[in-house]
Amino acid sequence: MTVQDSPTDIDAFAAEWEAWHLRKDSALAHEHGFLAVTGLHWPATDPQRFPDAPGTWSTGDDGITVVLGEGEELVVDGTAVRGRHAFGVIPERGGVNAVWGDAVIEIAKRGGHHLIRPRHPEHPLRTAFTGTPTYAPDPRWVVTGTYTPFAEPRPTTVGAAVEGLQHVYDAPGRIRFRIDGRELGLTAFNGRAPGSLMVLFTDATSGVTTYAANRALQIAAPGPDGAVVLDFNRATNLPCAYTDFATCPLPPAENRLPVAVEAGEKIPHERKPIAQ
Template sequence: MDFSTQWQEWHAKRERVLAAPHGWLSLVSIDWLDDEPRAYHDLPGRWWSEDEAAVVEADGELSVDGEPITGKRRFELVESGPGLMIAAGDRVVELARRGGYVIRIRDPKSPTRTAFEGVPAYEPDPRWRFTGRYLPFAEPEPVTVGAVVEGLQHVYQSPGVVEFTHDGRTHRLTAFNGPDKTTLNILFTDETSGVTTYPANRSLNVPVTDDGEATLDFTRATNLPCAFTTFATCPLPPAGNHLPFAVEAGELWPSPEN
């Protein structure tokens, strides 16, 4: 299978995941919980935060992994970690910890999802695929980054940096843990940011071999959820993760101009 065909298959899968019934395009709301038990929108139950945990009180109308929530349930989540999905009929409520606890409704009927026609992208060009090196730290280092939500910060553990060469210059990018043990994730901007690509950030998953060889395929650089919805709390790239050249590869800014 040639480079272009592989990319087309990857891109089609990426669009299917985005457009899944409870994927990122299905978000319709975002609310931060406080210490007062209350209902939100037309959701069943009451929701609040208490002693580093989120509390949900319901009478069986909500469930987690198929188990109904009856009475009060406490959930203590990791800061900036993955959310917990709570079923509410044909909708899902994502509970996450972002500074405080936040709930987001994922509704298959979201206008963003139903109007989705795909993600614009540069044509795949193998010249934007680089072989670099993963340089791990002796110990993971905490890295604090800003967010698209004013005043919010995310704290992640960085296992190291990825180094690669472009046009005779070497560039280093702070990496975070990726979706599996053999993959890192890099948040970055470049000289296309705010011009043809989303201004705040793009994301790149970087496979790494046991001997530290890293593959940076910028044709697979993706938008974070905040490029599609105002209900996301996406992190900004770490300081120094701006590439001083135009990465004319990967997903474009999903705006009317494109």
């Protein structure tokens, strides 16, 4: 544990967590965030038009190309483009945003395939969003562990929220920790900041109180002795928990924890069945 049990410490812990979660949900509900996505389109070699984007789109060895019709315009890197525009080769997990009025058209590559994902601020999923339900923050879910790097990063293939799609990540090492006296482990991927880590996992709450497919946890860079802190209060949903228009990775098979991690984000309101 990293938090003492005094009321002052617990109040400060909860307040810091509340501020973090508000920032997380605010980013999700940004006018061009994932809740604004209106479609997930897979262009082919034959040009095709999509209902929520301008122009006709196609893909090939040179990447994605759009041909805009009369009166249609996109703004790419601050420059207005009309007619035919080639977006060039996009690296895996890379992307380009093209502005169309108040919308943004994301052109990206996931699992070796090009995709087009329009984002419209007026999308009902975004405008009706009221926040993500969570477990109450609890210091007992702040767990210390030990990170052991692999001799070489291990390319790890995992499934995706989209059937038939796969992602490949380099796993730099594994984290060992204990919950309720049980020795557990998680294979780690690289995190957002240099040296930081990220784990994808499921547990005994998955599909019951938390989203069935996955949750993610960001972990600060290990200390010199490999020490890490896993704050499961900050276990978050990936975009696929809210929308079918996401290509999120699934956890490696070895990251299915046999315990109930009753911390972090729960199943979004948007995924709960409507009462009959």
